[in-house]
Amino acid sequence: MVASSTITFAVYLVVVFGIGVFGYFATKTFEDFALGGRGMKDWVVGLSAQASDMSIWLLVGLPATAYAMGFSAVWIGVGVICGTAFNWFFLSKRMRRYSGLLGSMTVLDFLEERVRDDYGVIKLVGSISLVLFYTISTSGEFIGAGKILNAVFGYTFFTGVLIGGALVLVYTLVGGFIAVSYTDVLQGVVMAVAVVLLPVVGFVGIGSVAGGLTELQQASGAAPGIFGGSTGFMTLVGFLAGTLGIGFGYPGQPHITVRYMSIDDHRNLRRASLIGMVWVIFATYGAIFMGWAAGAYVGGIENTDQVMPLLAQELLPGWLVGILMAGAIAGMMSTSDSKFLVATNAVSYNLYKRFVNEDASDRKILWVSRAVMAVIVVAAVILAQPSGVVFTVILGGWAGIGASFGPLLIASLYWERLNKWGAYAGMIVGMVTVALWLFFDIGIVYELIPGFVFASVAIVVVSLATAEPPDAVKREFQDATGASGLRVEGPDEAGTPGDD
Amino acid sequence: MALSELEQVVLWGPPVAMLLVTVGYYVRWGKEADESVDDSTRSQSGGDR
Numbered sequence: 171m172v173a174s175s176t177i178t179f180a181v182y183l184v185v186v187f188g189i190g191v192f193g194y195f196a197t198k199t200f201e202d203f204a205l206g207g208r209g210m211k212d213w214v215v216g217l218s219a220q221a222s223d224m225s226i227w228l229l230v231g232l233p234a235t236a237y238a239m240g241f242s243a244v245w246i247g248v249g250v251i252c253g254t255a256f257n258w259f260f261l262s263k264r265m266r267r268y269s270g271l272l273g274s275m276t277v278l279d280f281l282e283e284r285v286r287d288d289y290g291v292i293k294l295v296g297s298i299s300l301v302l303f304y305t306i307s308t309s310g311e312f313i314g315a316g317k318i319l320n321a322v323f324g325y326t327f328f329t330g331v332l333i334g335g336a337l338v339l340v341y342t343l344v345g346g347f348i349a350v351s352y353t354d355v356l357q358g359v360v361m362a363v364a365v366v367l368l369p370v371v372g373f374v375g376i377g378s379v380a381g382g383l384t385e386l387q388q389a390s391g392a393a394p395g396i397f398g399g400s401t402g403f404m405t406l407v408g409f410l411a412g413t414l415g416i417g418f419g420y421p422g423q424p425h426i427t428v429r430y431m432s433i434d435d436h437r438n439l440r441r442a443s444l445i446g447m448v449w450v451i452f453a454t455y456g457a458i459f460m461g462w463a464a465g466a467y468v469g470g471i472e473n474t475d476q477v478m479p480l481l482a483q484e485l486l487p488g489w490l491v492g493i494l495m496a497g498a499i500a501g502m503m504s505t506s507d508s509k510f511l512v513a514t515n516a517v518s519y520n521l522y523k524r525f526v527n528e529d530a531s532d533r534k535i536l537w538v539s540r541a542v543m544a545v546i547v548v549a550a551v552i553l554a555q556p557s558g559v560v561f562t563v564i565l566g567g568w569a570g571i572g573a574s575f576g577p578l579l580i581a582s583l584y585w586e587r588l589n590k591w592g593a594y595a596g597m598i599v600g601m602v603t604v605a606l607w608l609f610f611d612i613g614i615v616y617e618l619i620p621g622f623v624f625a626s627v628a629i630v631v632v633s634l635a636t637a638e639p640p641d642a643v644k645r646e647f648q649d650a651t652g653a654s655g656l657r658v659e660g661p662d663e664a665g666t667p668g669d670d
Numbered sequence: 671m672a673l674s675e676l677e678q679v680v681l682w683g684p685p686v687a688m689l690l691v692t693v694g695y696y697v698r699w700g701k702e703a704d705e706s707v708d709d710s711t712r713s714q715s716g717g718d719r
Binding site: 241244247248251252255258259263378379380383396437440441443444447448451455 | 672673676677680681684685688689691692693695696700701703704
């Protein structure tokens with residue numbers, strides 16, 4: 171089994187690296203590297219936004235959590251699809267149009283221009299937040315890689331982590347945005363096959379959903395009931411905040427929202443949203459069903475992160491196991507490289523070019539990006555420990571980014587009165603709240619919820635307590651949101667980087 | 671053994687509802703939003719600052 175799975179695993183990775191080499195030759199400028207030249211097609215944006223979102227969290231973390239939680243894991247699915255829907259239906263078009271108008275190439279770029287941050291605070295704080303929390307969540311991805319490669323191929327955990335880190339590093343160093351987007355499409359397809367195939371095969375053997383859940387309760391000790399045995403009002407609120415609350419993180423994830431900025435025409439986001447939403451609904455619920463099915467086949471697992479690889483080995487032939495494991499590793503690569511791309515661009519373009527070398531050429535910025543990326547990968551590898559749980563570690567990073575950027579991004583697209591002081595306050599409060607919640611292990615409720623709420627309050631209170639934004643900013647807001655009647659949509663009409 | 675009615679609703683309700691909303695957005699609401707922007711902006715030109 172190991173031989174055939176190793177062959178298919180290796181073949182898949184060769185294909186991925188082939189796309190990386192293609193991306194290398196297609197990347198000529200920093201805009202190509204960071205935003206794919208703002209010319210990505212709808213199907214690429216639709217699939218790549220979801221694949222870069224989901225990661226190893228989908229194939230490893232979510233089935234493991236569903237295995238442990240039982241039926242109540244269904245609330246995580248509700249949170250995920252609602253958060254994704256908010257992004258596609260309410261955020262994506264405004265984001266594309268507004269960033270096109272401002273000529274922004276990164277999310278931080280956009281936020282700075284939006285509030286006329288002439289002090290550079292947003293880029294400074296945002297870059298710190300991106301590097302800090304992306305490193306945390308990426309270490310969660312590497313934990314997943316270590317556990318998968320251990321379960322299927324027998325490597326030690328740390329060897330698996332090193333292999334995962336090396337794959338991501340080499341791959342992203344080569345490609346940039348173009349390669350990342352196209353491999354995300356391929357990986358999105360493989361991940362979709364995995365989350366449909368495994369639960370279908372599993373439940374065909376079991377016979378019914380209820381039967382699978384009954385066996386799961388015996389195997390994993392998962393609590394029965396739609397709220398997982400939560401009793402009392404506060405416990406129930408905490409439970410729902412921790413499951414549905416994941417959805418609050420969606421608006422603030424720059425590695426996802428930057429995909430909207432990359433599409434060739436904002437009107438094509440409608441089709442991209444159809445592709446993305448169908449994918450996320452099937453993928454999320456497929457992963458949950460996968461965890462539920464596991465109880466009947468591989469009960470009594472101590473390390474729940476190995477639910478998916480063990481289930482695949484139990485149900486599928488070796489060559490198919492190899493492809494699915496490659497799909498999981500691909501999930502890690504697709505998300506990690508997307509995050510590295512955003513974080514390194516933040517440092518190289520927003521900090522290096524702004525504060526260190528204003529005259530830096532595109533080529534030089536490109537190489538600074540690649541150097542920073544290498545440093546972040548090494549940090550994430552060092553942070554990856556076998557005691558870590560994929561689901562929890564990744565959601566910690568998710569919360570930090572979601573609270574730092576989410577409320578601010580929503581306000582920047584929907585609230586004309588937002589000013590730079592409110593933006594500073596929201597970003598800092600969101601980041602610090604989550605960091606403190608994690609550092610002191612406060613618990614009580616998922617850290618994203620207090621981070622999001624406090625940041626939102628800070629944005630509103632500080633903006634209202636300080637001067638209104640300049641008239642030029644207000645006019646710009648009205649132009650970008652369509653309130654003024656000015657046409658700003660489309661690649662030909664919208665401002666492109668450097669034209670302002 | 672089968673899931674209770676409440677469990678059926680909690681399990682299948684959200685994904686089915688969201689699929690319907692997504693299709694509705696694609697064929698109607700999102701399209702209308704695009705068209706309304708185009709209509710309201712037809713008389714204007716440019717977008718560059």
